Amino acid sequence: MSEGIAGLPEGWATSTLGELAEYVNGRGFRKAEWSRSGRPIIRIQNLTGSNSEFNYYGGDLEDRHLVEKGDLLLSWAATLGVYEWTGPEGALNQHIFKVKPYVDQRFFRYLLQYKLQEVKARTQGSGMVHVTRGEFEAVSVSVPPHAEQRRIVEALEEQLSRLDAAAGVVESAMRRSEVLKRVLDSRAVAGNEGGVDEFAQPLTVAEVRSSTKKLSGSKWKPIDAIGIPGFVEFGQWPTVSLGDISWDRGYGTSARCSYEGSGPPVLRIPNIQSGSIDLGDMKFAEDSSIDLSGYFLRSGDILFVRTNGSPSLIGRVGVVDEGIDVAFASYLIRFRLNSSVVNPRWVRLVTQSGTWRRHIEAVAASSAGQFNLNASRLAEIPIPLPSLSEQRAIVEQADTRAKETQRMEGVLRLSELRARHLRAKLLCMAFEGRLVGQDPADEPAATLLARVAAEREAAKSVGKVAKRAARPRRATAAAAVAATKAAPAPTPAPSASVQQELFDQ
Structure with a gap:
């Protein structure tokens, strides 16, 4: 050249x-x-x-x-x-x-x-x-x-059409991966994967309620599970409400927070990631004299996102794996589960599967562009309850599949990133005079x-x-x-x- x-x-x-x-x-x-x-x-x-x-x-x-x-x-x-x-x-x-x-x-x-x-x-x-x-x-x-402009356009359209076709395949594969994950999770919580242990004896609804009441105290009241579209009870598993397996529930603190605050750290919606708690982007209460210890999280707690501008984020769940001196904000709802009858990751698997997600998004009330849930409505949702051993086995199978899906999605995202870089490189070559002679x-x-x-x-x-x-x-x-x-x-x-x-x- x-x-x-x-x-x-x-x-x-x-x-x-x-x-x-x-x-x-x-x-x-x-x-x-x-x-x-x-x-x-x-x-x-x-x-x-x-x-x-x-x-x-x-x-x-x-x-x-x-x-x-x-x-x-x-x-x-x-x-x-x-x-x-x-x-x-x-x-x-x-x-x-x-x-x-x-x-x-x-x-x-x-x-x-x-x-x-x-x-x-x-x-x-x-x-x-x-x-x-x-x-x-x-x-x-x-x-x-202008003659070279014509050659540049022809060369670009030939190369970019192939790149766009490949990008379409990647996008389609990403959608199929997400659909597959939802389908498999829905099958898991319906007892359709051969994970049922005929020798395991699930507790009755009465036994579950009695166990939870002992943890909570005399003021605790049972809550009847509501029916939701698409949910069919599995014969060998009793159905309880989320409230039946929770000995406490409530909203977080409304204390003003900032990155420069001198008070305790406070979890927000961005800290709920992939079913777990991410402590990488924390804000702190601005008033260090406020006692937020009542909002600190214990192992086995689950947090639901209760308000957001996007219905797809409403009801997103994070499981607390170990106790931490971290409070949670008012746009999250905490449920403290009865660990003797339920695995918190089983609750996350159930509530994030397709049937429950559709219900949660449908009942989220909209006001001024924000969608909201309340603790009472969440407490009514049905939870099929196999034995603890079955819950653990099914959760492990689901986690294994999730890791495989994540690896596949990682490969697809890398392909997507390479496609963007290649597109940028083609344009750079074109307008530096290196694509055509x-x-x-x-x-x-x-x-x-x-x-x-x-x-x-x-x-x-x-x-x-x-x-x-x-x-x-x-x-x-x-x-x-x-x-x-x-x-x-x-x-x-x-x-x-x-x-x-x-x-x-």
């Missing part, structure tokens, strides 16, 4: 993102303007694959805020990304640019993806959640001759950029004339009409000339 000016490949030239395209920002829509019909309002969450529902706008819009299928969109706040719109005609929301390239859109889309890596790297750790228009448009880019016969990029600059200036001139005609100032309306008739019509800008030239040759 021969080098041209300033170390660029032969025939290449430098420009900026602002010189190669026009960026039209979206319109801010107030909630009062939302409706149930009209054009869908395209927000960032509608671009990122989060399956967010649309809001709609039924009023009139300027053409510049209309989005049609095939338009190139750039989100520049919170989540930086480049997208080609594939949905119906919509209304462009703020924090999204509609990009109108002066060069071929396919080439420019890949160029934006490549440069966004650089933009994102600048924002890492800086607290920024968006980039300003000025600094974005000033980002320097290297531009190849240069051809000395190609028209230099400088010639193309000169035409782009001329086209942009022509478009600006047309815009200024149109703006003056739309808003006459000192002249009367009649004089303005006469002047318009007398003046020659402006020559339309060749809006698509450069785009067509790129790939029509």
Whole structure:
């Protein structure tokens, strides 16, 4: 590869993102303007694959805020990304640019993806959640001759299509792995895996309640288990409620906490990970004089997440394996189990299996965007109760499968990471001139950029004339009409000339 000016490949030239395209920002829509019909309002969450529902706008819009299928969109706040719109005609929301390239859109889309890596790297750790228009448009880019642009796009699409296909296989395998884990856990808690010991004698419901009451005291009351959709009692196992096997339950402390606090450490939702307690990211009570010893955790305690903005996190369980002088926060619920009749990891296995998860998510009350559980409703859920020996055996089998699944998911995540790195490497090679060869016969990029600059200036001139005609100032309306008739019509800008030239040759 021969080098041209300033170390660029032969025939290449430098420009900026602002010189190669026009960026039209979206319109801010107030909630009062939302409706149930009209054009869908395209927000960032509608671009990122989060399956967010649309809001709609039924009023009139300027053409510049209309989005049609095939338009190139750039989100520049919170989540930086480049997208080609594939949905119906919509209304462009703020924090999204509609990009109108002066060069071929396919080439420019890949160029934006490549440069966004650089933009994102600048924002890492800086607290920024968006980039300003000025600094974005000033980002320097290297531009190849238009014939080489065509070769780059063809090479990229060939390689990336294979990469996307492989990524799809990995994503599908991850979904199947998660489904398989749920299915196996559900089979385990239903006694369908041959783990039933015919010689083991489970306790009766009355025996379980009597044992728990001895631990708790005279004020303890039994709780009848409710029925939940999909749960069928297994004949040899009695069914008790979570309250029947818990001698105490309650909410955590509401003491104010921070990383710099001088009081006891306090567990939060992020400390509930993979069914266990993670002490890696702790906050501390700010008031060191508060006695939080009543909230300290003992071996065998289980904690449920009781409030969260995501229903999938509601009811997530963490098991305390050993006593620790750590309190727990008020958005967690602690159940203290009767260890003589139940293994805490059996309770976790039951309550996190599919039937119970669906029930917990269904009963979680929603308020102001938050989903909430309460201790009383959790205490009513049914728990099938084999003997302790069976519980341990089934939990061990489930843990073994979980480790195998985790290993498989680790391999899949590594493949996913390698795919992202390979995609970044391909883009880097493409825009450094190392993906395809240069051809000395190609028209230099400088010639193309000169035409782009001329086209942009022509478009600006047309815009200024149109703006003056739309808003006459000192002249009367009649004089303005006469002047318009007398003046020659402006020559339309060749809006698509450069785009067509790129790939029509």
